Every structure is written in C-alpha cells, then in structure tokens.
Amino acid sequence: MNRLAGVTSPYLLQHADNPVDWWPWGPDAFEEAKRRDVPVLLSVGYSACHWCHVMAHESFEDEAVAAYMNEHFVNVKVDREERPDVDAVYMEAVQAATGQGGWPMSVFMTPGGEPFYFGTYFPPEPRHGMPSFRQVLEGVSAAWTGRREEVTEVAGRIVHDLTQRTLAHGGEGLPDESEQAQALLGLTRDYDDKHGGFGGAPKFPPSMTIEFLLRHYARTGAEGALQMAADTCAAMARGGMYDQLGGGFARYSVDREWVVPHFEKMLYDNALLCRVYAHLWRATGSEWARRVALETADFMVRELRTTEGGFASALDADSEDGEGRHVEGAYYVWTPEQLREVLGEEDAAFAAERFGVTREGTFEEGSSVLRLPHADAGADADRVARVRARLLAARELRPRPGRDDKVVAAWNGLAIAALAETGAYFDRPDLVERATEAADLLVRVHMGAVARLDRTSKGGRPGGHAGVLEDYGDVAEGFLALASVTGEGVWLEFAGFLLDIVLQHFTAEGGGFYDTADDAERLIRRPQDPTDNATPAGWTAAAGALLSYAAHTGSEAHRTAGEAALGVVKALGPRAPRFTGWGLAVAEALLDGPREVAVAGPVGGELHRTALLGTAPGAVVAVGETGGAEFPLLADRPMVGGVPTAYVCRHFVCDAPTTDAGELARSLGGR
Numbered sequence: 001m002n003r004l005a006g007v008t009s010p011y012l013l014q015h016a017d018n019p020v021d022w023w024p025w026g027p028d029a030f031e032e033a034k035r036r037d038v039p040v041l042l043s044v045g046y047s048a049c050h051w052c053h054v055m056a057h058e059s060f061e062d063e064a065v066a067a068y069m070n071e072h073f074v075n076v077k078v079d080r081e082e083r084p085d086v087d088a089v090y091m092e093a094v095q096a097a098t099g100q101g102g103w104p105m106s107v108f109m110t111p112g113g114e115p116f117y118f119g120t121y122f123p124p125e126p127r128h129g130m131p132s133f134r135q136v137l138e139g140v141s142a143a144w145t146g147r148r149e150e151v152t153e154v155a156g157r158i159v160h161d162l163t164q165r166t167l168a169h170g171g172e173g174l175p176d177e178s179e180q181a182q183a184l185l186g187l188t189r190d191y192d193d194k195h196g197g198f199g200g201a202p203k204f205p206p207s208m209t210i211e212f213l214l215r216h217y218a219r220t221g222a223e224g225a226l227q228m229a230a231d232t233c234a235a236m237a238r239g240g241m242y243d244q245l246g247g248g249f250a251r252y253s254v255d256r257e258w259v260v261p262h263f264e265k266m267l268y269d270n271a272l273l274c275r276v277y278a279h280l281w282r283a284t285g286s287e288w289a290r291r292v293a294l295e296t297a298d299f300m301v302r303e304l305r306t307t308e309g310g311f312a313s314a315l316d317a318d319s320e321d322g323e324g325r326h327v328e329g330a331y332y333v334w335t336p337e338q339l340r341e342v343l344g345e346e347d348a349a350f351a352a353e354r355f356g357v358t359r360e361g362t363f364e365e366g367s368s369v370l371r372l373p374h375a376d377a378g379a380d381a382d383r384v385a386r387v388r389a390r391l392l393a394a395r396e397l398r399p400r401p402g403r404d405d406k407v408v409a410a411w412n413g414l415a416i417a418a419l420a421e422t423g424a425y426f427d428r429p430d431l432v433e434r435a436t437e438a439a440d441l442l443v444r445v446h447m448g449a450v451a452r453l454d455r456t457s458k459g460g461r462p463g464g465h466a467g468v469l470e471d472y473g474d475v476a477e478g479f480l481a482l483a484s485v486t487g488e489g490v491w492l493e494f495a496g497f498l499l500d501i502v503l504q505h506f507t508a509e510g511g512g513f514y515d516t517a518d519d520a521e522r523l524i525r526r527p528q529d530p531t532d533n534a535t536p537a538g539w540t541a542a543a544g545a546l547l548s549y550a551a552h553t554g555s556e557a558h559r560t561a562g563e564a565a566l567g568v569v570k571a572l573g574p575r576a577p578r579f580t581g582w583g584l585a586v587a588e589a590l591l592d593g594p595r596e597v598a599v600a601g602p603v604g605g606e607l608h609r610t611a612l613l614g615t616a617p618g619a620v621v622a623v624g625e626t627g628g629a630e631f632p633l634l635a636d637r638p639m640v641g642g643v644p645t646a647y648v649c650r651h652f653v654c655d656a657p658t659t660d661a662g663e664l665a666r667s668l669g670g671r
Helices: 010-014 027-036 050-060 063-072 084-098 133-146 148-164 177-190 207-220 223-238 267-284 287-304 336-343 345-355 378-395 409-425 429-447 469-486 490-505 538-553 556-565 567-572 581-592 606-612 661-668
Strands: 022-024 040-045 074-079 105-109 115-119 312-315 318-320 326-328 403-408 456-458 596-600 620-624 645-650
Touching (some): 027 040, 050 063, 084 115, 207 223, 207 581, 267 287, 409 606, 429 490, 469 538, 490 538, 538 581, 596 606, 606 661, 645 661
Parallel strands (some): 022 074, 596 620
Antiparallel strands (some): 040 105, 312 403, 403 456
16 A cells, blocks of 8 residues: 555655555554554655665665565654654654764654654665664564563653753843844854854855844944855855856755755755845845845746745755766766867866866766856956856756755745845845745645644645744744735735734743644654754744734734743853854844834835835834825824835834935935
C-alpha cells in the first residue's frame, strides 16, 4: 500500500515509490507499531536537502535494506517544512544526545513516540568511524527485542529531561539602550572584518542580524553598525552564494570567503535578503544594493511563483550534469571550456577573469562557481551585461534543478513584505501586484473561514497541517507591509485576525509564546524557541507584528503582549546577538516608538513614497484620502488646505502636520 501517494508534500512524494513501506506522521502509524510491537523509525528531511537525497538513493531505494526496515520497524517519513513542530521536538532530543543535528534526521522511538536512539545521515557502509545504516537498524532491533527494559528506561529518561526544560523569559523589563549597545559590541567581536559576515565556515546569510544593524544605525547613527551591514552585503553579493547570472541567493557558503555555496535556493532566504538589500539601499542609496534587491525579487517571481499566485519553497541543490548524473551545483557551475563554447575565445577570457573561472576550478572536477572577485569596472558594464545574458540563455538549456512547489505560509509572508516594499521603493507596481496575489492566496486557501492558518498548500489545496507561530507572525508582517504600501485597509484587518489568534492560542505564562497552538496536536514536548534559525523566530516575529499592529490601531492589548515577549531579547540579546537578530530589530522599533505615519493623500503620492522611504525603525504608514474608515491612524487627521498632509506620531500623539516632503524625510531619517 502506497500511503504517501496522496500527500501534498513534494518531499514525501519523492519517497512514494521507495520499497520502504513509509507511513506519514499520524496516529495510525503509532497504532500500527503498537499492534506489531516494533519501534518507530522517524526519518525527517526536506525536498532540497542534498544529504537527504544521498541517503535515499543509498539506503531507502535498496531492496534489502527496505525489507529489513519493513520487517522490524514502522517507518514514518516527515517533511520538516510541513511539520516544523515535529522536527523541532525531536531535533532537540538529537542535539541534546549527540551535540549536533542536521538532516536527514533519523530517530528511533517507542510506539508511544518516546525517542531512544538518534542520528542524522548514516552511510551504506561503515565510514569515518560511523556505522552503516544496516548496522544501526540491526543494533536497534536487537536492543528492542533483547533489552526492552533498558530501552524503555532510556526513552523515559530522555522524555523526562526534555519536558523538564524550562525557558527563562528574561524577567521583567524591556531591552534598553545599554543592552542594544552590548549586542552590537558582541557582533563586532564576532565580525569577520576580512570577508564580511560573522564567525567562520560554514557561513549563513545573517539577514535578521543585518536588519538589526540597519535599524540600530538609523536610530543611533552608529557608523560601525552600518559598515558591518554594508560590507557583509557586498561580500555576499560578489560571492558564489549569489547567482551572478539569474539573481537570487543559495542557502549558505561552505567556506568563510563566500566562494562555494550549498546550491539549494530557499524562498525564505531570498525573501529576507531581498528586503535587506532594499533597506540597505534606502539607508545609503547604493546602486549595487538596488540591483541585488531587484534581481532577487525578479528571481523569486520568475523561478518560485506558482500557478496559483503563491511562492514555492525551494529549488534543489542537485540537477543532472552532461553525463546524466545527479550532481550538486551542476546547473550553476562553469569550466573555461564551457565558457568558450558559449562565448568564443575573446569573451570567454573576459568572462573567466570577471567571474573568477579558473583552469583548476573553485568547485569540483575543475568547475568554478561564478563570482565577482574584483570590483565592478563601470566601463565594462555593457560588456558584462551582454556576457551575462548569453551565459544565462545557455544555462537555460541545461537540466533544471527540481522545485519544491508547496507553498509555506510563513515564507510567503516574508516574500509578501519584501516584494511589496521593493516594488514601492523602485516604482515596480508589478512586484506589489505579485505580493498582493500571494496574500490573496493565503487568505483564500490557507486561512479558510475562521482565520486559522494552514501551514502549507500545493496546487491550491491546503496541506492539512496546522500553522505554527512563525506562520501567524510572518504572514501578519507581510499583510501589514502590504497595507502600508497599497493603502488597502483589508490587509490590516486580516493581520488583526491572525494576531488575535496568537493572543488566544499561543501565549505563555509570564510573557512570550509557544510555537504551537494550545489546541494543536500534543507531542512529547510543546516546542518553544525564541532564537532565530534560518528565519525569524516565531516568538519575535509575532512580537514585531503585534507592535506594528498596535502602532496602526492604538491597541494596548497587542502592544502589551508584544512588549512582554521582548523580555527574552533583554536576556539573550547581549549574550547571543547572532541568534536573536530579529528580536533585536524589533527592540529597535520599540525604542524608537515605533513611529506612526499618517498620510492624508493619495496612494503613491510624494508624501506616501517619502514616508515609506523613511528609515525610522519599524515605522508604520497609513495612507488614504477618506479619513479613518480603514486605518485608525487617519481618523481626524485631514489634509491641510486641501493638499496632501503627513502626520508623524508616537502612541497616537503627533507632531505638527506637514505638507512638505523634505520636512517629512528629515523627521523620519529618509533619503
């Protein structure tokens, strides 16, 4: 029986034809394990995961290995992007037991869901001190049948340890000037002043940290914060992690110099980085930041947009090379010979020098990842553009990486915010339209009739998995950004629906939030994590959206909840700023107000655009010509003398109104 055939997850569908008798996560699988008195083998991964594909080809497609798995285990396959709660709970156990984590994640557990043995990738043969996957299977099975009492004791102890862990919320009080400055100092110590970014290899794009640095600079004028942000963005944009032909960013760099990426492209990275580069341009006027923001936005629309108007999750790292092998990076890398085939001798030599393609190669088998190792020469801009266009056209003929076309609510919320703002900044109404279409899809397909979010959909069909906190926080963030750009108050209303659900179902005692709702499926532990990973923590994403919504509406309940959640930033920010970047950015908004800008005038007019370009941290913008019917900020704030007028406020207490765009820009730190 093929139990995965009808699921919506592309990752699970990749395994539907395995000889392994996979079960999707659910009570039926655990009931079957109980009936057969065998352990559950939980395998967690995602569709763009290179090592997940490797283990699948080596082990899950092997008839003998699959037969052993089927005989001795109930095998459960989970897409971590559909079920981040399941992934988070068992990853916490893996990391506690082994000191490391990653995907694919392999967890052996009792029929009651209690884990007792863990690992990530296991090779098909013993290698580098690691047992083979078959050896692991046999060892676990032998322990289950011969040492059951010991196994259940270990499982019970692990569950007890996990459930006894408590999270300190940081106590009373909000992050203040001193703690934000300490966080900046901590980042300065960890900064790579030679290559940009923070720490060593591998280097992930520090999107949320850069947002904090830009907001801190806007509020305090700290030049060092801006310099770290700008230099890191420049290094990433010139490195191999950025697609020099088609735009968009790979997931991370395997080295500290940003030369070789891990080639999978994720929606969340590109949404966050598109917004970062747009905000960097807003602060500095940098032309290259503008280019990267727009190219990244265009990449998302061109490569990730689905037929239904949402945005797909990811592009694979792997694709077929010229010999029909599935190889990581094959779509993106070049050899000198390949350049000559496309460009001819003279332009190939120019391209090799410009993009860092060497005879030895910077990647595997003599191939190179395209970079910009030298500063752009303006005189060659036209030639570079022609060469890029020819190489991109030739690359389009290569076998393309696979696409995970499920729509994840949280990541689409991030994309909506990025595309709405980028479209507004750079006079690209098409990008605002794409953001609006994605928002429409979330309302139509993911929210349903009662404003409870489904986490995923595919082909316009909900995936049936309850949204987690990051979905509510990030989608609300996207809706609020769209409201500020379009002047359509319905997006403010939808954000309010979602944030009311957060207050009703996700709040924790003493301030802060859980990652799952109080009526969600019960796991061995209710996950709760205030630290950033590849995306903003749901905890601080919700806090930021609550503060923005309160700034729009004057709601004390929403502001109080947002403030209470920032106690954890007060506690963690100075000690671990790299992992609380979004929380620190939200704290900057709180320290600045955040400011509330009411523009009585037309959408897209000079005052509206000026307000959107202001750098005041977390400022919200309400625009319209019809008073406060849709935006409370506009109530009783009319045009003065019949001309468009702007009001800059904090807590609904406003400075004198102005009709002068220059004066408004100066008051908001805008360009």
